[in-house]
Amino acid sequence: MDSKKAETSDADLIESVLSGRQEDYAELVRRHHPRVFGLCVSMLGDRAQAEDAAQDVFLKAYRRLSDFRGDAALSTWLYRVAANRCLDLLRSAARRREESWEAFVEREGDGLRRLLAEPASAAPLVSEEADLVRRTLARLPPDYRLILTLREVEGLDYAELTKALDCSMDSVKAKLRRARQRFREILGHIESSKNV
Amino acid sequence: MNHEQSRSELSELRDGELPESRRAALSRHAAECSSCRAELADWERLTRAFLRPVPAPTSVETERFVNSVMARLPQPETERLSLWALLTGTPLLTPALGLASVALVLSFLPLGFRASAATAVAPLFVADGQEIALASAPAARAGVSEAVGVPDESR
Numbered sequence: 001m002d003s004k005k006a007e008t009s010d011a012d013l014i015e016s017v018l019s020g021r022q023e024d025y026a027e028l029v030r031r032h033h034p035r036v037f038g039l040c041v042s043m044l045g046d047r048a049q050a051e052d053a054a055q056d057v058f059l060k061a062y063r064r065l066s067d068f069r070g071d072a073a074l075s076t077w078l079y080r081v082a083a084n085r086c087l088d089l090l091r092s093a094a095r096r097r098e099e100s101w102e103a104f105v106e107r108e109g110d111g112l113r114r115l116l117a118e119p120a121s122a123a124p125l126v127s128e129e130a131d132l133v134r135r136t137l138a139r140l141p142p143d144y145r146l147i148l149t150l151r152e153v154e155g156l157d158y159a160e161l162t163k164a165l166d167c168s169m170d171s172v173k174a175k176l177r178r179a180r181q182r183f184r185e186i187l188g189h190i191e192s193s194k195n196v
Numbered sequence: 197m198n199h200e201q202s203r204s205e206l207s208e209l210r211d212g213e214l215p216e217s218r219r220a221a222l223s224r225h226a227a228e229c230s231s232c233r234a235e236l237a238d239w240e241r242l243t244r245a246f247l248r249p250v251p252a253p254t255s256v257e258t259e260r261f262v263n264s265v266m267a268r269l270p271q272p273e274t275e276r277l278s279l280w281a282l283l284t285g286t287p288l289l290t291p292a293l294g295l296a297s298v299a300l301v302l303s304f305l306p307l308g309f310r311a312s313a314a315t316a317v318a319p320l321f322v323a324d325g326q327e328i329a330l331a332s333a334p335a336a337r338a339g340v341s342e343a344v345g346v347p348d349e350s351r
Contacts, residue, residue, distance in 0.1 A: 022272050029262045034252050037261070041250040051261065058265045115245040125248065133246050151211065152247040158213050177207045184238050186246075 006031075010074040018066055029058050032075055035154070036082050042149045043086035045134025053089060057082045072163040079154070079164040083146055090142035101139065105193040108132060112190050136186060144179035151176060199229060206235055 005013070005027045016024040036057055040050035061068075061081050068077055105112065111132045125133065137145050150156045150164055161172045202225045208214045209222050226232040253261070 020272065022269060023266075025269065026262050026266050029265050030258055033258045033261050037253055038250045042247070054261070055265055055268065059268055062269055116241055118245065133248075137246055148243075148247060152243050153249055158211065173208060173213075176211070177204065180207050180239055183242055183246075184235065187238055187242060 011070060014065060014068060014074070017062075025062055028074070032078050033058075035075055036078050039079060039082050039149065039154055040086055042153045043083075043146060044089060045130065045137065049089070053085050054082070057085050060085070072160075076156075076160055076163045079150065079156070079160075080166060083150070083164060087142050087146060090138070090145065093138065094142060101189045102193070104135075104139065105189045108135070109190060109193045112136065116187075116190070139186075140179070140182060143175065144182050147172070147175050148179050148183060199225075199231065202226070202229065202232060203235070206232055210236060210239060 005024065008016075008027070010028065010031070013024050013028050017028070033054065037050060037054045040053045040057070041047055044050045044053060057078065061078055064081075068074065111129070115129060115132065140148075147161065147165065150161060156164060158169060158172050162169055165172065165175075167175075202222055205214060205218065205222055206226070209219060209226070214222060226236065
């Protein structure tokens with residue numbers, strides 16, 4: 001990696017890319033790949049699908065780089081592009097899902113309860129657990145899943161959320177409240193299946 | 197502070213986004229209200245189970261990703277190798293081509309016109325905004341005259 005480029009600001013690299021030095025885009029991709037990829041994995045739950053989505057994000061961002069006005073950090077703007085890409089994918093996947101909560105929890109109740117009982121761990125989930133997490137979160141509306149992921153996993157504060165989601169502060173607060181209420185219903189489904 | 201009002205602000209309390217004055221009051225309420233405490237505890241439990249941070253990609257994975265993206269970018273418009281670019285990008289080429297052109301033209305002229313033509317075309321020798329010395333320097337003019345076989349009148 002070119003250490004001089006690594007010290008160059010995002011704004012200078014963008015200007016350089018826009019003036020025709022396409023190769024400087026590599027440094028921007030290198031710099032922002034971990035966060036964009038992380039969001040895509042969190043949202044989509046599948047690393048291969050997340051990699052494809054993240055590539056789409058950086059290709060779209062390249063085409064629209066001249067639209068970036070610099071009123072937010074580049075990372076926040078990329079989150080917005082990534083969020084829209086993931087929402088598209090999740091919405092089309094959600095249309096294919098038909099299984100009821102009852103059937104899902106009846107089949108996966110033991111695994112879900114194990115996940116909830118585990119203390120927080122830095123170790124990555126084994127693949128079966130990761131798959132169960134993915135399928136559980138897939139049952140949340142994509143918008144709720146997105147805002148919970150941006151807040152809880154990516155750690156965006158409310159001001160950053162307004163920019164990443166292109167909405168008002170009141171809208172961010174209301175969406176988070178509703179998302180958490182819906183998120184909590186997962187517990188209700190799991191607990192009720194235990195009592196049957 | 198009533199319960200419903202407090203409950204509506206629990207989400208902001210969890211996120212540390214409440215103003216200081218509201219935070220103190222809500223924290224006091226939550227400490228006494230089992231329903232609010234349970235809601236906060238459930239969110240924490242669900243978040244730990246289902247919203248875990250993703251392991252960061254390794255530097256090797258990132259480099260592979262960078263290469264994949266760069267390979268998919270649209271190719272920049274190739275810079276056309278125009279005569280203009282060639283002329284402006286090579287400082288000595290312009291006068292050299294000018295001299296060669298004049299020599300070529302003069303070689304086709306009848307002998308009687310050559311001497312006057314060499315003088316007449318001299319102002320055309322302008323490169324990069326500067327008139328080169330051919331028109332004014334006798335030595336240079338003599339060099340051209342010799343090259344094209346024309347007697348130098350200035351000698």
